[in-house]
Amino acid sequence: MEVDKNNSSNIIDLSRSLQQKETEIELLQQTFTEVGSELDLEKIFQIVSERALELIDAETLLIPLLDKNCVTYTYRGGAGKNISEIVGESLPIELGVCGWVWKHKKPWWHGMLDELSEEEKNRWEQEIGNMILVPLQGKRHFLGGISGINKNDGTSFTKKDLNLLQLFASIVSIAIENAMAVKDMEDSHELNENYRYKLENLNKQLIESSKELEYLSLYDSVTALPNRSLFYDRLSRDIIEAENNNSTIGVLLIDIDSFKDINDTLGHDHGDSLLNKIAHRFGEEIKNNETLARLGGDEFIVVLPDQDQRQVIKRAESFINCLKDSFTVDQNSIVVSASVGVAVYPEHGNSISNLLSHADFAMYEAKNSSIKICVYDPENDHLAQGHLAMVADVRKALDEKQFELHYQPKISAESGQIVSAEALGRWYCKDRGNVPPNIFIRVLEQNGLIDEYTYWAIETALAQAKVWKSGYSIMRVAVNVSPQTLMHPEFKENIDRIIKDESDGDLLTFEITENLFLSEFDRLAEVLEHICSLGVELSIDDYGTGYSSLSRLRRLPVSELKIDQTFIKDMVENKDDEAVVHSTIELAHNLGLTVVAEGVENTSALNLLTKLGCDTIQGFLISRPLPVEKFNRFVEEK
Ligand code: C2E
Ligand code: MG
Ligand code: MG
Numbered sequence: 311m312e313v314d315k316n317n318s319s320n321i322i323d324l325s326r327s328l329q330q331k332e333t334e335i336e337l338l339q340q341t342f343t344e345v346g347s348e349l350d351l352e353k354i355f356q357i358v359s360e361r362a363l364e365l366i367d368a369e370t371l372l373i374p375l376l377d378k379n380c381v382t383y384t385y386r387g388g389a390g391k392n393i394s395e396i397v398g399e400s401l402p403i404e405l406g407v408c409g410w411v412w413k414h415k416k417p418w419w420h421g422m423l424d425e426l427s428e429e430e431k432n433r434w435e436q437e438i439g440n441m442i443l444v445p446l447q448g449k450r451h452f453l454g455g456i457s458g459i460n461k462n463d464g465t466s467f468t469k470k471d472l473n474l475l476q477l478f479a480s481i482v483s484i485a486i487e488n489a490m491a492v493k494d495m496e497d498s499h500e501l502n503e504n505y506r507y508k509l510e511n512l513n514k515q516l517i518e519s520s521k522e523l524e525y526l527s528l529y530d531s532v533t534a535l536p537n538r539s540l541f542y543d544r545l546s547r548d549i550i551e552a553e554n555n556n557s558t559i560g561v562l563l564i565d566i567d568s569f570k571d572i573n574d575t576l577g578h579d580h581g582d583s584l585l586n587k588i589a590h591r592f593g594e595e596i597k598n599n600e601t602l603a604r605l606g607g608d609e610f611i612v613v614l615p616d617q618d619q620r621q622v623i624k625r626a627e628s629f630i631n632c633l634k635d636s637f638t639v640d641q642n643s644i645v646v647s648a649s650v651g652v653a654v655y656p657e658h659g660n661s662i663s664n665l666l667s668h669a670d671f672a673m674y675e676a677k678n679s680s681i682k683i684c685v686y687d688p689e690n691d692h693l694a695q696g697h698l699a700m701v702a703d704v705r706k707a708l709d710e711k712q713f714e715l716h717y718q719p720k721i722s723a724e725s726g727q728i729v730s731a732e733a734l735g736r737w738y739c740k741d742r743g744n745v746p747p748n749i750f751i752r753v754l755e756q757n758g759l760i761d762e763y764t765y766w767a768i769e770t771a772l773a774q775a776k777v778w779k780s781g782y783s784i785m786r787v788a789v790n791v792s793p794q795t796l797m798h799p800e801f802k803e804n805i806d807r808i809i810k811d812e813s814d815g816d817l818l819t820f821e822i823t824e825n826l827f828l829s830e831f832d833r834l835a836e837v838l839e840h841i842c843s844l845g846v847e848l849s850i851d852d853y854g855t856g857y858s859s860l861s862r863l864r865r866l867p868v869s870e871l872k873i874d875q876t877f878i879k880d881m882v883e884n885k886d887d888e889a890v891v892h893s894t895i896e897l898a899h900n901l902g903l904t905v906v907a908e909g910v911e912n913t914s915a916l917n918l919l920t921k922l923g924c925d926t927i928q929g930f931l932i933s934r935p936l937p938v939e940k941f942n943r944f945v946e947e948k
Contacts, residue, residue, distance in 0.1 A: 337361060337364060337365055338365070338477070338478060340361070341357060341358070341361040341478070341482065342481060342482075344357050345357055345358065345482055345485040346485065348485065348489070349488065349489050349492045350489065351486075351489040351490060351492070351493045352387075354482075354485055354486055354489050355373055355386055355387025355486075356387060356389075358373065358387065358456070358482050358486070359371045359372070359373055359387045359388050359389035359390075359393075359456075360389045361478075362389075362456055362458065362475065362478060363389040363390050363458070365474055365475065365478060366442065366458045366461075366467065366471040366474060366475055367461055367462050367463065367471075368390060368442075368458035368459060368460065368461060368462065368467075369390055369391045369459060369460035369461070369462055370388065370389075370390040370391045370392060370393060370396075370458070370459040370460060371388055371389045371390050371393075371456070371457070371458050371459075372385050372387070372388040372393070372396060372397070372456075372457045372459070373385065373386050373387040373388060373446075373454065373455070373456055373457075374386070374408050374443075374454050374455055374457060375446070375453055375454035375455075376403065376412065376451075376452065376453065376454045377400065380403075381402060381403060382400045382401060382402055382403060383400065383401060383403050383408055383412075383454060384398070384399065384400040384401075385397045385398065385399050385400075386454075391460075407441060407443055407457075408443065408454075408455065408457075411443050411444075411445055411455055412445070412452065412454075412455075415445055415447070415452070416445070417442070417443060417444040417445060417472055417475075417476060418441065418442065418443040418444075419441075419442045419443075419467050419469075419471070419472045420466050420467065421469060421472070440459060440460045440461070440466065440467075441457065441458070441459050441460075441467070442457065442458045442467040442471060442472060442475060443455045443456070443457040443458075444456055444457075444472070444475045444476045444479045445479065446479050446482075446483045446486060447479075447480070447483055447865075448483050448484070448486070448487035451487070453483060453486060453487060453490075455479075456475060456478070456479050456482075458471070458475065480865075530603075530604040532582045532585055532586060532589075532604070533585055533586050533588075533589035533590075533604050534586075534589070535589050535593070535602055535603055535604045535610075536601060536602070536603040536604075537603060537604060538603065538605050538606065540601075540603060541601060541603035541605070541611055541613070542662060544601045544603075544613060545559075545561070545601070545613050545662050545665070546662060548599075548601075548613055548615045549655060549660070549661075549662070551615065552615065552616075552655060552656075555616075557615070557616050558616070558617065558618050558619075558654055558655055558656070558657070559613060559614065559615050559616070559617070559654070559655040560612075560613075560614035560617045560618075560619070560621070560622030560625065560652065560653075560654050560655075561611065561612070561613055561614070561652070561653045561654070561655065561665045561666070561669050562611065562612040562614070562622070562625070562626050562629065562650050562651070562652055562669065563605075563609065563610075563611055563650065563651040563652075563653075563666070563669035563670055563672070563673045564592070564609070564610040564611070564612065564629055564648050564649075564650050564673075565608060565609050565610075565648060565649050565650075565651075565673050565677065566585075566588065566608040566609075566646055566647075566648050567646070567647045567648060567649060567677070569581070569607070569608035570608075572584065572644065572646070576639060576640065576642070576644075578886075580639050580640045583639055583640075584637055584639045584644065584646070585604075585608065587637050587639070588610075588633070588637070588646060589602075589604065589610070591632045591633065592610060592612070592629060592632065594632070595625075595628055595629055595632055596612070599615055599616075600612065600613060600614050600615065601613040611666075611669075612625075612629065618654070619652075619654050619657070619685065622652055622654060623652065623683060623685065626650045626652055626683045627683065629648070629650060630647070630648060630650065630682050630683065633646050633647060633648060647682070648682070649673055649676035649677045649682055649683075649684075650673065650676060650682060650683045650684070651668075651669040651670060651671065651672030651673025651674070651675070651676055651684055651686065652669060652672055652683065652684065652685040652686065653665045653666075653668040653669040653672060653685075653686045654685075654686075658686045658688075668686040669686065671686060672684040672685060672686040672687070675687075700753055701753055701757050703739055703741070703742070704750055704753045704754060704757070704759065705757075705759065707737055707739065707750075708754075708759055708762060708763060708766075711766075712737060712738070712739070713735055713736065713737050713763065713766070713767075714735075714736045714737070714738075714937070715733040715734065715735060715736065715767060715770050715771060715774070716733070716734050716736050716935035716936055716937055716941075717731040717732065717733055717734070717774070717787070717935060717936060717937075717938065717941045718731060718732045718734060718928060718933060718934065718935035718936070719731050719928070719932055719933050719941070719944065719945075720732060720788075720906055720926050720927065720928040721926065721927050721928075721932050722925065722926060722927075723916075723919060723920045723924050723925055723926060723927050724920075724925075727948075728785065728945060728948060729785070729786075729926060730785055730786040730787065730788060730819065730926075731785060731786075731787050731788070731941065732787075732788040732790075732821070732928065732935070733767060733770070733771040733774075733787055733788065733789050733790075734747060734790070734935045735747045735750070735751065735763075735767060735790075736935075737750050751763075751790075751792070755792055755794055760792050760794055760795055761794070761795045761798055761804075764789075764791055764792060764795045765795075765804055765808060767789050767790075768789050768791075768805075768808055768818070769808055771787045771788075771789045771818065772787070772808065772809070772814060772817060772818060774787060774938065775787040775817035775818065776814075776817065779817060782945060785817075786816070786817055786818060786819050786847065787817060787818060787819070788818075788819035788820070788821050788849060789818065789819070789820060789821065790820075790821045790851065791820045791821065791822055793822065793823060793826040796820075796822060796826065796837060797826070797833070797834070797837065801837060802837065802840050805840075805841065805844070806844075809844050809845075809846070812845075813845070814844075814845070815844035815845025815846045816845040818845075818846045818847070819846065819847040819848070819849050819870070820841060820846055820847075820848055820849070821849045821850075821851040821872070822848060822849070822850060822851065823850070823851050823852055824850055824851075824852065824853060834866070835865070835866055838866050838867055838868070839867060842867040847869045847870060848866075848867060848868045848869060848870070849868070849869070849870035849871070849872055849906070850863070850868055850870070850871045850872060851872050852872065852874040852875075852908075853871050853872055853873050853874055853894065854873060854874045854876070854877055854890065854894065863901065864901045868903065869902075869903060869904060870903060870904045870905070870906060870926075871894070871898045871903045871904070871905050871906070872905075872906040872907075872908050872928075873891055873894055873895075873905065873906070873907050873908065873924075874908065874909075875908045875909025875929075876909075877890050877891050877894075878891065878907050878908060878909045878910055878915055878919070878929070879909055879911070879915075881915060881918060881919075882912075882914045882915055882918060888918065888922075891907070891919070891922060891924075892922050895922050895923050895924055896923075899923065904925045904926060905923075905924050905925050905926065906924075906925065906926040906927070906928055907919045907924050907926070907927055907928065907929070908928045908929060909928075909929050909930075910927050910928065910929030910930075910931050910932070911929055911930050911931050912931060913931065915929075915931075916931060
C-alpha cells in the first residue's frame with residue numbers, strides 16, 4: 311500500500327510540475343518574441359517587469375540599473391505593488407542588496423546566506439528572505455539587475471525562482487542593452503535609420519539564436535507535438551502507473567520512408583510542412599491518455615498505456631493506414647508510407663531507453679523487409695551479438711594501442727597560413743578494415759572506455775605538438791573531448807597529470823560539443839575555467855547542430871566556434887544556410903570568438919566564407935586528415 315501511495319503522489323507531482331513547466335516556457339517565449347522586436351526602452355522595461363512579476367509570482371518587481379556616473383543606480387522600471395513610489399528613485403550603489411550584487415556579480419536570494427560571513431549574515435538576514443535580485447549582464451557592460459520583492463503566497467523565493475529569473479535576465483539583457491544604445495544615440499541625434507535597422511536585426515537574431523528555449527521547451531516547433539523531453543516525462547509517468555497496476559504499455563516508433571528524398575526534392579520548408587500534415591493525421595488517431603511525440607527528423611513515437619501486444623499491433627496498422635490518402639504540398643500530391651517498430655512494456659524492456667532502443671531495432675527490421683510493422687524479437691537481435699563482438703574488438707584495440715591520430719590543418723582565411731591542426735582518431739581493425747571514428751567513438755562512449763581513449767589522444771597529440779613546436783613555428787593541436795570525459799569527476803586531476811609543463815597547455819585546444827552546455831552550469835564553468843587556466847583553448851565543435859545557448863556561451867571561457875559542415879556544404883546554393891553562417895559569424899565575433907568553417911570542399915565556399923569574414927578554414931579543399939609524415943610534407947610544401 312505504501313508503494314501505491316508513493317506512486318500516485320509521484321504521478322500527481324510529475325503532472326503538476328509538467329503543467330507548470332509548460333506555462334513558464336510559454337511565458338518566456340512570449341516575452342522574448344515581444345522584446346526581440348522592440349527598441350523602445352520604456353516599453354521593454356514594461357514588458358520585462360510585467361512578465362518577470364508573473365514568472366516568479368512576486369508582489370513587486372523592479373529593474374534597478376546602474377547610472378552612467380557609476381556611483382548611483384535608478385529604478386528604471388517596475389510592476390506590481392508600490393512601484394509608483396519607487397520607480398524613478400536613484401540611490402548610491404553601495405546601498406543595500408543592489409550594491410552587494412553589483413560588487414559580487416552574483417544573484418541574491420535566501421540561499422546566499424550560507425555563503426556569507428557571520429558579520430554579513432547578520433547584516434542581510436532581515437532583507438534576504440523576501441527578496442531576489444539577479445544581475446543583468448550586457449555584452450559590453452554590467453547593466454544592473456532584476457529584482458523581485460515578496461512572493462504573493464508569503465513564502466520565500468526558491469532556487470527554481472532564481473534559475474528562472476537568471477535565464478530570463480540573461481536573455482532580456484541583450485534587448486535592454488541594445489535599446490539603451492539606441493536611446494543614447496537618439497539623445498545625441500546620432501541614430502540613423504541604417505543603424506537602427508541593424509540593431510533591430512541583431513536583436514532578433516540574438517534572441518532567435520538563444521536555443522536554450524528550444525531545449526527547455528516541451529514542444530517541437532515544426533509539428534507542435536510534444537518533443538523528446540516531454541515524451542520522456544510522459545513515458546516515465548506511464549511506467550510508474552503501469553508498474554502500479556500491473557498493466558502493459560505499447561510503444562510505437564514510426565519512421566517515414568524515404569523522407570530524406572522527399573525533403574531533398576521539395577526543399578526543407580515544404581518538407582517541414584509535410585511533416586506537420588503527417589503529424590496532424592497521426593494526431594487524429596490518438597486517444598485520451600496516449601502520447602504522440604516527434605523524436606526529431608522523420609521519427610514519431612506513440613505511447614499507448616494499458617494496451618497489450620495484440621491491441622498495439624492493431625493500432626500500429628491504423629497509423630499506417632491513415633497515411634493512405636495523399637498529401638498536398640506546394641500543389642504536389644505526395645504519397646507517404648511509414649515503417650513501425652513495436653515494443654511492449656514490460657516484456658521488451660522496463661526502462662525508457664530499453665523500450666526505445668528495442669522499438670528502434672524493430673523499426674529497422676520493418677524497413678529492411680517488406681513488412682511495415684515489426685514487433686521486437688530478441689532472437690532477431692543479431693545486432694546485440696554483433697555489438698558485443700564490436701565492444702570486445704574496441705577494448706582490444708585500446709589495450710593493443712591500435713588507434714592512431716591523423717591531423718587535418720586549419721588555415722587562416724586571410725593569410726592561408728596553417729594556424730593549427732585537428733587530431734582525428736583512426737582505427738584499422740584486421741577483421742573489419744578501417745572503422746570510422748563516428749562508430750568506434752560511440753562504442754567507446756557507451757562502454758565506459760572513452761576516458762582512457764581520450765587521455766591517450768590528448769597525450770599523443772601533445773607529444774606531437776611538442777615535436778612540431780621545435781621544428782616549425784608554434785602550432786596548437788585540437789583534440790576532440792567527449793562531454794562524458796570532460797564532466798568526469800576526475801577529469802581535472804587527470805588533465806593536470808598530462809599537462810605538466812607550464813607551456814604544454816599553449817599547444818592544445820579541446821573541441822567540445824554544444825550539448826555539453828546542457829550540463830550543470832556551475833560545474834561546467836568550473837571545469838572549463840580550470841582547463842583555460844592551463845593555457846588550453848576551448849572550441850565549440852559542430853556548432854548549429856545542438857542546443858547551444860549564446861547566453862550561456864558568453865559566460866564561459868570559450869574562444870573558438872566551429873560552424874558545422876552541414877551549413878558550409880549547402881551554403882553556396884542555399885540562401886538560408888548562407889544566412890545562418892553569416893549571422894553566426896557576426897554573433898561569434900560580437901562575443902569575441904574566432905570562427906572556423908569545417909567541411910570546406912570547394913573554392914566557391916572558401917570565397918564566400920572569406921567574404922563573410924570567417925577567420926579559419928578546415929576541409930578537404932585544403933587537405934584531408936593526414937598521418938604525421940604526410941602532414942609534415944604538407945607543411946613543408948605549403
Ligand atoms: P569532427 O570533430 O567534427 O571532425 C571533422 C570531421 O569532418 C572529420 O571526420 C573530418 O575528416 C571530416 N571532414 C573534414 N573536412 C571535410 C570536408 O571537407 N568534407 C567532408 N565530407 N568531411 C570533412 P572524421 O575523421 O570521420 O571524424 C568524425 C567525427 O568523429 C569527428 O567530427 C568527431 O566528432 C569524432 N572524432 C574523431 N576523432 C575523435 C577523437 O579522437 N575523440 C572524440 N571524442 N571524437 C572523435
Ligand atoms: Mg572536431
Ligand atoms: Mg565538427
